[in-house]
Amino acid sequence: MTSELQEPQPSRLHIEPMTSEFEEPQPSRLHTVIASVDRLAGSVFIFPTVLALLLLSIFPLLASLYVSLARFKIAKGGFTLNFVGLDNYQKLFIGSERTHFLGSFAPSTPLSWIVFGVIVMALAIFLARYFLNTRVSIGGLVGRLLLTLGLGALTWMLVHTLWGDGRLGTVSTTLVYVFVGIFFQYILGLSLAMLTVQNLPGRRFFRVVFLLPMMITPVGVAYMFRMLTDTSKGPFTPIWQALGLVDFSWVNNAWGARTAILIADIWQWTPFMFIVLVAALESQPVEPVEAATVDGANPWQIFQHITWPAILPVSMTLILIRLIEAFKIVDLPNVMTNGGPGTATQSLTYHAFINWRGLDLGASAAVAYMLLFLVTFFGMIFVNLIRQRVVETL
């Protein structure tokens, strides 16, 4: 008895037959049915949720994948989706949408070669260290090779479109919005958070004020900044005139327009960084800070050795969330510049929207899939290589 009862039971489902073995050596038909039903219960209860998930997320994802491989056409009484293979992707990389998507590539210059060479060297060192220092696994190797190739290709694109006669495409423009925007949002958010955790007069008031931009709808922010940057009719017109900028417009210049959009984006999203960092700063233990102060550490040393490590995990998560969100920017360029001048301020989402508007649903879905790929690529890099290491070193 003991030996049988002491045997570990792999799951609850096995208990019933065993118990019945003691009570009824020959299990009745009813009990068999009940046992079967019981075995199915878990699956059945979870089925509606699985179905809802499939319907709401997996099927649309697959359907849009099919749309990205098809061409939409109006037909009698409805529409048709004709399978065209990789035509829509081909159009983005080597066809009529190439310049719009990847940008206009300038001829290579010594500077572009130097920058590209430095990045390639860094990637080579990264790969070499992996081979020399760790046990090589197939998954790890494939991941690192993909990362190296992806970053190499993106670097090649950026060094040939960012300066000289090159012109940014929607991929590069989106990357500029994401990385430049997040950098300034984090720095400003952290600075403001550091200020408002000090015992300064009016700090509660300013905490609320600093949060306000996040509460405004992005379209409202976009219209506000469109008005502010208008040199002939906006509220800052006297200032522009005093500076001699009467015949100047932000939107006539590609970088001027991108800067205006970046300022609006930074203004809107700094509060998000700010509020989370305030919480992180306030939740750090006070004892180490007090001890360091007693030991004569200056404020910078306290920040570098105590505060910074304490808020680093939160900061990494915060940046990851903003990274994923920032890739989807569309409202600001749509309202502030209509994507112009030319296509200079169009993001990937805006690009997909323009294709959708022109009824090119296939190309629109293809752009959306490339955006998904980019977000996943950078998200994976961030999670696997940066965040993990930072957290491990703490």
Added chain:
Amino acid sequence: MKSNNMLTRVLSILIMFSVLLTACGAPAATEAPAQTEAPEVTEAPATTEEPAATEEVPVTGKMYEGVTVNLLTFVGPQVAEPLQRRGPDFTELTGATINVITVPNSELYQKALTDMATGTNAYDAFLFAPSWIVDFAPAGYIEDLTPRIEADPAIEWDDVAPFFQDFNSYEGKVYSIPLDGDMHMVYYRIDSLEEAGLEPPKTWDDYLNVAKTLNGQDLNGDGEPDYGSCISKAPAQQSYWWIWSIAAPYIQSQGNTQGTFFNTEDMTPLVNNAAFKRALEVYKETGQYGPPDETNQGVGDSRGLFISGRCALTIDWGDIGPLAIDPANSKVIDKVGAIVTPGSTEVLDRETGELVPCDETTCPYAVDGVNYAPYASFGGWAGAINAAAEDKAKDAAYAFLSYMAQPAQSNADVVVGATGYNPFRISQFEDQQAWLDAGFSQTAAENYLSGIKASLNSPNMVADLRIPSNQKYIQVELDRILAEYIAGNLTTDEAAQQLYDSWEAITDEVGRESQLQSYKATIGAP
């Protein structure tokens, strides 16, 4: 106890299955009420067989009690405003509720199309560009309105200018009712040109010369320098139409059947040639004499600048005329002249792709050696009805569109600038009284109406593109390339080549032969 536990589980599973089954069965249950509404459906054919209902609207009253018409159009205040203002009046007369839903201009085509193509049919009627009916009518999305119009004397269809009758038809059937008539014209400041000793521009070179001379001068007496030319050039708005007003006289000289957009022999685009390149250069050069943020300005911005006296010249539809006499906003009352869009003394030789001087053969319709080709861009806002709407809603929608187009309402709307509606009835061009009553001076009314009439009566007028996927040719590809060009990202040659390639790609995608036949049919080419 264990058995009880098992029974509880079994019962839970059974309850859950029954809930699931009920949920799956829900659509069947919802279908039932539709069947019970059968009498309403059976009434409908009787109503549709009597399309003359419109003329009875004021007499019978409340005949559409309880019917709601969902009408989709472009965000106001223009265009949607008269619909929203007159909707309650119509409800008072007929009982039908008019629910006006608005979306941005650039999304209107998509919204209408996806609604009908996917069978959603959330909208019963639309007020959109009549050039889109070539996409919607063959697919059976929109209703043939011919029988209803024939049985509706109140709409006074014969009074609608023939060009607009034709533009709202497809293969001889009327699919949309015009509430607006669109024709590009050039507006100029009479006082400023006179002071500078300049004549209104006859050619696009004259236009550039006037704009250059008056740019930087104070045109409204506020002590600030103003602009020689204001043309809205923001992408994704309506900038793509201005370029065609400039290009038309360089490309077309033998009448509308010659074709301005495509070669009627092989459907190759007429854009990679000296004529279109010259138009691109003119278009770009106007920017040198305009406001600094012109590339980000919409039509509303350029109109605002013109009527506040800040521009010497502008290109626009008929809207500037009524806006310029509005004492509340205008600083240029009785100072605005309207003329046919300028022409050219050179025209495209289609054999060589080069410009050749106008003579009796190359420009048979030239006036004083200048070839004019006024462009009826867009064609005016027009109402269409969703073929899949319920019969009652269709009847009410038609009655409302007819009501809006009837002279009693239309004559009052076209003389007000804020409506966005321009004249489209012959009587509206001939009878000046409504314009005088609206505040036009005799001179201003004559000047304005003669400008439109001269354009409409031109034997070399250019109708807007009306072939399948015209929205993609013009509002997507031309718009994008034009934006890149004026931003300095493309040279003139590159812009012309890119436009040629992208239009060729669309033609190949849709089908070259069918597009050619469609294009020839819409311009009446042999």
